[in-house]
Amino acid sequence: MAESGHGSYVEPEFERDTTYIEDRITAEAGPWPVEAGRYRLVVARACPWANRAIIVRRLLGLEDAISMGICGPTHDADSWTFDLDPGGLDPVLGIPRIKDAYLARFPDYPKGITVPAVVDVPSGKVVTNDFPRMTIDLSTQWTEHHREGAPVLYPExxxxxxxxxxxxxxxxxxxxxxxxxxxxxxxxxxxxxxxxxxxxxxxxxxxxxxxxxxxxxxxxxxxxxxxxxxxxxxxxxxxxxxxxxxxxxxxxxxxxxxxxxxxxxxxxxxxxxxxxxxxxxxxxxxxxxxxxxxxxxxxxxxxxxxxxxxxxxxxxxxTPPGPPPASERVPTAHNPHVGEDGLVTT
Missing domain, CATH: 1.20.1050.10 (Glutathione S-transferase Yfyf (Class Pi); Chain A, domain 2)
Structure with a gap:
């Protein structure tokens, strides 16, 4: 499986699968409306595509509006797993691997099981894994829940x-x-x-x-x-x-x-x-x-x-964001420049 599932290793040239679940969470009325506490962003810190979503969520101060589940750095051919959590289960979704959220919505889902993914917590179903659109929507659709002093990352x-x-x-x-x-x-x-x-x-x-x-x-x-x-x-x-x-x-x-x-x-x-x-x-x-x-x-x-x-x-x-929540801090052993408050020290 390609890293975070966004590609297939084919010879002679690498080709990335760019077909995603295109559903969006929007401020307008629709099947997936913006609603604080309803959605969970599932990521892996290892993945550069997921790291984008982690950064944008933090810059905009959306931690209280959108919870975050963190998969471990490795995965098998099946899916990313929540092996960092007690019992190997995501504490909010109650599942061992993100694949379960995909199958809850699409029982025969044929594409790669990827992160980042946004999951609807009440139903346990994946909403979207369209990572390029995801960060844009965090900037433009979730403005009601941005922190005071949040930067404008996608100015018109x-x-x-x-x-x-x-x-x-x-x-x-x-x-x-x-x-x-x-x-x-x-x-x-x-x-x-x-x-x-x-x-x-x-x-x-x-x-x-x-x-x-x-x-x-x-x-x-x-x-x-x-x-x-x-x-x-x-x-x-x-x-x-x-x-x-x-x-x-x-x-x-x-x-x-x-x-x-x-x-x-x-x-x-x-x-x-x-x-x-x-x-x-x-x-x-x-x-x-x-x-x-x-x-x-x-x-x-x-x-x-x-x-x-x-x-x-x-x-x-x-203004800059404050320290990240304690549960979301990168361990100093994994990044020597992160201090006890979770911020980079120089």
Missing amino acids: ALRAEIDEVNQRVYTEVNNGVYRCGFAGTQKAYDAAYERLFTALDWLEERLSTQRYLVGDTITEADVRLFTTLARFDAVYHGHFKCNRSKLSEMPVLWAYARDLFQTPGFGDTTDFVHIKSHYYEVHRDINPTGVVPAGPDLSGWATPHGRESLGGRPFGDG
Whole structure:
């Protein structure tokens, strides 16, 4: 199974299954209305697509409105499991694996069992696993439940540009690393490698004169790029053979990534132990032994980045989120820069 089920390993070239449950939770009347306490966001910290939803939920302060279930970093051919919870059952949904919520709604569900997924708690049925739409809807449909000072991550005036940037980042970077990692021939790998680093060079140039990807504040575009960058040296450089340069050897992107990492909501949702465990233990087709590497050194994530000189205001007219709930904090043993309050310390 592809990581979080969003693809299939086919030779000679990796192809991602992009067919999702397209239902939406909306502020307007409909089958799935916005309603505090009704839905549960199911994630795995290892998964970059789920990490997006974790970050956006935290930045917007939706913890009290949408509960969160966290799967373990590994899964079998069947589904992601709640092996981190007592008895191996999600404490709210009462199920051992997210597949059960999919089958509760679609008994013959034919597609990948993926995270992130939103589940309707009263019925136990999955609502959606459309992760690109999910984070946009958290920003635009759940505004009534946003915290005071929540940032505007998808501002109307910048949506066309955000969408354009997101499309290139998704095809060439977010998915590009997978295209390298699961290439079935040298030709496919070489083409994927060239595409990936062409895009990273474009990002280096774009971010050399502006602090954030679009506008002068953090937007949805920065969230989507960050989750790939956070995994680059730990996984993609070696495991996926994306090895022209480490992130730490690309000065602009490395400074940009550290800037975001040190911003509340980003680094404090990053679990390096879960990330490495997932990729190296689950992807036995490219890492048959399942051995998880000890490195890389993570100390650099806390070093000064100097991006303040480019101006910009991380949260615009808003404010940073406070500490995450105790039950949702990344253990310091999994991210050495997370303090006892769950926030990144530098």
